[in-house]
Each structure stands twice: as C-alpha cells, then as structure tokens.
Amino acid sequence: xxxxxxxxxxxxxxxxxxxxxxxxxxxxxxxxxxxxxxxxxxxxxxxxxxxxxxxxxxxxxxxxxxxxxxxxxxxxxxxxxxxxxxxxxxxxxxxxxxxxxxxxxxxxxxxxxxxxxxxxxxxxxxxxxxxxxxxxxxxxxxxxxxxxxxxxxxxxxxxxxxxxxxxxxxxxxxxxxxxxxxxxxxxxxxxxxxxxxxxxxxxxxxxxxxxxxxxxxxxxxxxxxxxxxxxxxxxxxxxxxxxxxxxxxxxxxxxxxxxxxxxxxxxxxxxxxxxxxxxxxxxxxx
Numbered sequence: 001x002x003x004x005x006x007x008x009x010x011x012x013x014x015x016x017x018x019x020x021x022x023x024x025x026x027x028x029x030x031x032x033x034x035x036x037x038x039x040x041x042x043x044x045x046x047x048x049x050x051x052x053x054x055x056x057x058x059x060x061x062x063x064x065x066x067x068x069x070x071x072x073x074x075x076x077x078x079x080x081x082x083x084x085x086x087x088x089x090x091x092x093x094x095x096x097x098x099x100x101x102x103x104x105x106x107x108x109x110x111x112x113x114x115x116x117x118x119x120x121x122x123x124x125x126x127x128x129x130x131x132x133x134x135x136x137x138x139x140x141x142x143x144x145x146x147x148x149x150x151x152x153x154x155x156x157x158x159x160x161x162x163x164x165x166x167x168x169x170x171x172x173x174x175x176x177x178x179x180x181x182x183x184x185x186x187x188x189x190x191x192x193x194x195x196x197x198x199x200x201x202x203x204x205x206x207x208x209x210x211x212x213x214x215x216x217x218x219x220x221x222x223x224x225x226x227x228x229x230x231x232x233x234x235x236x237x238x239x240x241x242x243x244x245x246x247x248x249x250x251x252x253x254x255x256x257x258x259x260x261x262x263x264x265x266x267x268x269x270x271x272x273x274x275x276x277x278x279x280x281x282x283x284x285x286x
C-alpha cells in the first residue's frame with residue numbers, strides 16, 4: 001500500500017517545520033504502558049503490534065515522552081519499529097518527572113532537559129530527534145532558560161525541530177524570540193475548547209497544533225448527544241466524528257489519539273476519511 005493510498009493519508013498532510021510531510025492523523029503512544037502510565041504494558045507483544053499496525057495504516061508521526069513509563073514507552077517504540085521506516089517522525093518530550101503511577105512533577109531545568117534528551121536519543125536509537133517538545137513550563141525555572149537549552153541541543157544537532165506543550169500565547173512568543181517553534185501540543189477536543197485562541201494563532205503562523213486528549217477521558221458529556229446524532233446519520237462512531245471534527249477545525253490540526261487496541265486504532269484512523277456536512281458541523285457546534 002502506498003503512503004498516498006493509506007488510511008491515515010486521507011486526513012491530509014502538513015509540512016512540519018516546512019520540511020517534514022506528516023499525515024494529519026498521528027498516534028499518541030502514551031497508553032502503551034502500565035496502569036497510571038507507569039511501568040511496562042500488561043501485554044508487551046500486543047503493544048508492539050499496535051505500533052506496527054499504526055505505521056502500516058500510514059501513520060507517520062508517533063508522539064511519546066521520556067516520562068511515559070517512565071522510559072518504557074520510548075524503549076517500546078524502538079523495539080517495535082527500529083530501524084524506522086523512511087519518513088516516520090518520532091516526536092518526544094521532556095520536562096516532567098514521575099515519582100509514581102499517575103504522579104507528574106515539572107522539571108524543566110536545563111541540566112535535566114539535556115540529560116533527558118540524551119536518554120531519549122539512546123532509548124529511541126536515534127542520532128537526532130525530529131521533534132523535541134518541552135512537556136510543560138516549570139514555574140521554578142525561567143522559561144527562557146528551558147527553551148534556551150533546547151536551542152543549544154538543536155545547535156548541537158541532537159534535535160531537528162522544537163515544539164512546546166501546555167503553553168499559552170505569551171509563552172509561545174517568549175520562545176519564538178529564541179527559537180523557531182514548529183508545534184504546540186495542548187489539551188483540546190470538541191468539549192474542551194479552552195485553547196481555541198491557540199489553535200487560531202497556530203493556524204495563522206503555520207504551526208502544527210497537536211491536541212492531546214482529542215477524545216477526552218471518556219464520553220464527551222455535553223457534546224455526547226450531538227456526536228451520537230451525527231454519528232448515526234453517517235454510520236460512524238462518536239469517536240470518529242469527534243476526530244473528524246478536529247481535522248475539519250483547522251488545517252494545522254494533527255490529532256494524536258492513543259489506544260492499546262488494534263480495533264480502536266483502526267477505528268480512529270478510519271475517521272480520516274469521514275466527511276462532515278455543513279449541517280453536521282452546525283449540530284456539533286451546539
């Protein structure tokens with residue numbers, strides 16, 4: 001199957017950093033760990049098969065982080081996919097530490113980010129990371145110090161492009177005075193549109209927007225009825241409609257839905273082919 005004919009390619013493509021073509025239906029690998037995003041997956045072989053199936057469906061951007069596991073997620077990606085298919089972008093992040101299951105602490109000190117980057121390079125078996133993202137600003141560290149360290153890592157050839165996660169417009173502007181930012185990854189879905197203005201800002205500037213929690217943690221409460229009605233008309237699932245809505249929302253939108261199930265993976269990627277009518281969009285808007 002050629003990439004142009006792949007299911008994920010039906011989402012359209014964008015040029016990450018103006019150079020790397022990626023299909024706009026990505027995959028978030030976080031769920032391929034143990035409970036609480038801690039330790040190895042319950043079924044390691046099944047997790048590996050999910051990753052390989054994602055690539056087989058044409059997904060060519062996989063999002064991870066050193067804190068998922070911690071470290072387990074990156075090691076799993078390398079085990080499943082290395083040597084990497086040409087054009088496959090592995091995006092990873094640093095800036096959070098893990099004292100235990102479901103616990104997350106910020107650490108964006110320059111020395112920590114450098115050590116984290118070196119560790120990710122080793123675990124992912126890469127000489128250079130295509131997209132390296134600051135996982136979250138650290139209130140104990142000047143934001144410019146954190147971004148400045150990413151700039152140094154980029155100058156040393158250890159990372160290709162820089163992205164930010166969990167940031168607002170002021171932090172994006174501060175970072176842009178030091179580096180070129182090619183992506184922003186914030187929480188965003190049909191129900192939670194806190195970062196609506198960031199989507200618009202990214203679109204104006206040609207910055208990829210990776211919505212994490214694209215389907216929320218479970219049923220989209222307020223939007224659930226609208227999703228179900230549209231899904232029934234289209235012969236689709238509510239999750240597929242939610243992803244199709246994201247893809248329609250902006251040409252820079254790059255959803256990264258995650259799952260540990262091949263069936264759910266295939267369902268998610270199939271949303272790339274779903275067309276929403278003007279009536280559908282009006283109903284979803286509420």
